Amino acid sequence: MLAGKIALVTGASRGVGRAIALRLAEEGADVIINYLRKGKAAREVAAAIEAMGRRVRVVKANVSDPADIQRLVDEARDFGGLDIVVSNAASGVMEPVLAITEKHWQHTLNTNARAFLTLVQKSVPLLTARGGGAIVALSSSGARRVADGYALVGTSKAALESLVRYAAVELAPRGIVVNAVSPGLIDTDAAHFLPNADELLAQVHAATPAGRLVTVEDVADVVAFLCSPRAKMIVGQTIILDGGYDLIYR
Numbered sequence: 001m002l003a004g005k006i007a008l009v010t011g012a013s014r015g016v017g018r019a020i021a022l023r024l025a026e027e028g029a030d031v032i033i034n035y036l037r038k039g040k041a042a043r044e045v046a047a048a049i050e051a052m053g054r055r056v057r058v059v060k061a062n063v064s065d066p067a068d069i070q071r072l073v074d075e076a077r078d079f080g081g082l083d084i085v086v087s088n089a090a091s092g093v094m095e096p097v098l099a100i101t102e103k104h105w106q107h108t109l110n111t112n113a114r115a116f117l118t119l120v121q122k123s124v125p126l127l128t129a130r131g132g133g134a135i136v137a138l139s140s141s142g143a144r145r146v147a148d149g150y151a152l153v154g155t156s157k158a159a160l161e162s163l164v165r166y167a168a169v170e171l172a173p174r175g176i177v178v179n180a181v182s183p184g185l186i187d188t189d190a191a192h193f194l195p196n197a198d199e200l201l202a203q204v205h206a207a208t209p210a211g212r213l214v215t216v217e218d219v220a221d222v223v224a225f226l227c228s229p230r231a232k233m234i235v236g237q238t239i240i241l242d243g244g245y246d247l248i249y250r
């Protein structure tokens with residue numbers, strides 16, 4: 001379904017981003033894999049994509065730095081352009097509201113929200129040059145709900161979801177579809193930074209109507225769909241992907 005397309009996935013060395021990069025390649029796309037620290041892991045993802053017969057490029061870049069995003073998009077131009085951009089990389093400081101510092105705010109908001117804005121601004125000319133495309137951002141339920149220590153990441157994701165709506169409306173006339181996916185708790189490295197991670201994973205598992213935790217493959221399926229022509233009339237939405245967890249009153 002994505003044959004001939006070129007996709008960029010930020011934070012594709014591990015976890016959700018890795019699964020998305022692999023899925024887009026399975027669907028036929030060539031893929032640019034961005035990472036920050038785990039070069040070996042990123043190169044392993046690249047090797048798996050190459051083994052599928054797709055083209056791949058690996059780019060180390062810090063998405064919290066606009067100059068690095070410019071370099072990432074320059075690499076994409078050199079690679080042939082862009083049809084799909086997945087803004088997945090995230091980071092953040094876990095502190096209660098009263099302990100948040102200016103530095104925490106800059107780090108978290110720049111990585112999780114400003115990175116999306118910069119990526120959109122810099123990649124739209126490439127998407128437009130190829131007749132449109134799709135942009136997908138990864139959000140989380142902390143944008144709407146309150147979890148221990150999650151104030152900054154939640155706030156950054158709320159800003160991200162809002163930007164997704166604004167960008168979606170501005171870019172729809174250019175044939176660029178912008179949406180977000182908000183998965184429930186997934187057992188990745190990131191989940192283990194949460195307080196009482198194992199207990200939380202077990203609790204969410206038990207309380208999910210669908211009977212299991214969301215997996216990285218579940219997320220990759222939805223992202224691939226949002227990048228496909230079948231989803232072109234879904235504009236500016238945040239798709240909740242949590243097996244029904246959020247529906248239950250607690």
Ligand SMILES: NC(=O)c1ccc[n+]([C@@H]2O[C@H](COP(=O)([O-])OP(=O)(O)OC[C@H]3O[C@@H](n4cnc5c(N)ncnc54)[C@H](OP(=O)(O)O)[C@@H]3O)[C@@H](O)[C@H]2O)c1
Nearest residue numbers: 011013015016035036037038062063089090140186188190
């Ligand atoms: N896991 C969950 O429960 C969950 C739930 C809802 C939403 N999400 C969202 O899903 C996305 C992926 O989460 P995950 O669980 O897969 O996270 P993860 O396992 O911690 O992986 C994070 C990825 O982002 C990259 N990264 C981090 N900071 C970066 C930066 N400044 N510049 C470039 N790359 C950077 C990392 O690269 P290196 O390893 O190379 O440094 C890594 O590939 C995030 O947006 C997250 O908020 C996750």
